Amino acid sequence: MADQKQALITNLQKADQAVKSQIDADPTLPQTEKDRQKAAIDRGEAQTMGQISVAADATAAKQVANTGTTTNQKIYVPGQTITGDSGQAAQFKVQVTDQSAIVQQAIDAAATKGQITANQQINLTQQLQRVVSAAQAAGTAATTADQLLTANQKLTNDLTSVQYNLAINIASYQLLVAYNGADQAINDDPTLSNQEKAEQAEIVNVRWNTGQQSLVAAKTVDEVDQFTSDTVAAINQVHHGGQPVDERMQSYTAKIQASAAQAVAQINQDKSLSPTGQAVIVEAVQNNRDWYLHELQGLKASLRPKQWSKTI
Known part of the structure; x- marks a missing residue:
């Protein structure tokens, strides 16, 4: 047994x-x-x-x-045949065509939107064509399922590389658009002084540079998209209007009047001056005060808002 x-x-x-x-x-x-x-x-x-x-x-x-x-x-269940019209190699080639077409559409769409230049479109298309040629050749030469799997993985990696390069080009465009938009908005803002414009423009420049450095460090398309989104948002937050011209006029008028009043008080308290001497100096201070106030009013009446903001 x-x-x-x-x-x-x-x-x-x-x-x-x-x-x-x-x-x-x-x-x-x-x-x-x-x-x-x-x-x-x-x-x-x-x-x-x-x-x-x-x-x-x-x-x-x-x-x-x-x-x-x-x-x-x-x-034991055999796989689908490698060769033939419906074989694994033929299916892989169809996959190559379909997936590469999606990437090409993305490249062309970016060009149509002006997000990439004509040269960038040509370079990306050529890179994609090299990927397709290599994948199709691998599909033709494959005799085993493992070889097709290897070819498929390489196809995925190579298409991802093209998509990454496209994403970098688009990101650079988007950062530049945000930079130029913020810079123009700051420059055209009549409520900002030259100093305020310079300060905001410098912040925009710093954030744009930081965004560019982030793109260099990005390893994936998702990281590129995230860094771009964050940088554009940060740049768009920089510009904010300043004090309106009328309010600035009131502020400067008050400062001139206060300075003049302080000077008059100091003159009147100066015991080294005779009453006549005090009166002469006080009159001079008040004349200066009136001259500055008159000049402010004249500027307000004669200058456009943009010129006024640059003057002050």
């Missing part, structure tokens, strides 16, 4: 090994699928061997062995 069971186990193992050899030799299966099928056979074999060992008699043991052998043979 024991010898019969051992013979059944040996035959089971030989049959399973024959199936696993078929799997290993099958070019239509990638290695991961080969490993999965062989592991399933090993599990079935172990289960069948255990059932043989506890079988009540030789007949039961043989029945278990036959069932186990048949079950394990069914585990």
Whole structure:
């Protein structure tokens, strides 16, 4: 009885090994699928061997062995053929065409929107064409599923590289648009003084430079998009209007009057001056005060808001 069971186990193992050899030799299966099928056979074999060992008699043991052998043979399922119109290689080539078309559409759309230059469009298209040519050649040369998997992974990486370069070009454009827009808004703002314009423009410049440095450090398209979004938002937050001209007039008028009043008070308290001397100097201060106030009113009446903001 024991010898019969051992013979059944040996035959089971030989049959399973024959199936696993078929799997290993099958070019239509990638290695991961080969490993999965062989592991399933090993599990079935172990289960069948255990059932043989506890079988009540030789007949039961043989029945278990036959069932186990048949079950394990069914585990092996070949893949789709590599060649032919509907083979794996042909399907891969269709994938190359479809995926590259999506990237080309993105390149052309960016050019239409003015987000990339004509030269950048040409360079990106040429890069994409090289990717497509290499992938199609790999598909033609492939004789195994693993070779096609390798070609597919390379295709994915190469298309990602094209998309990354496109994203960098678009990001540079978007940062420049944000920079120019903020700079123009600051320069055209009549409520800002020259000093205030210079200060805001410097902040814009710093944030633009920081954004450019972030793009250099970006490793993925998602990082490029995030850095771009953050930088554009930061640049757009810089410009804010200043004090309106009328309010500035009131402020400067008050300052002139206060300065004049302070000077008059100091003159009147100066005991080294005679009353006549005090009166002469006070009159001079008040004349200066009136002259400055008159000049302010004249500027307000004669200058446009933009000229006024530059003057003050």
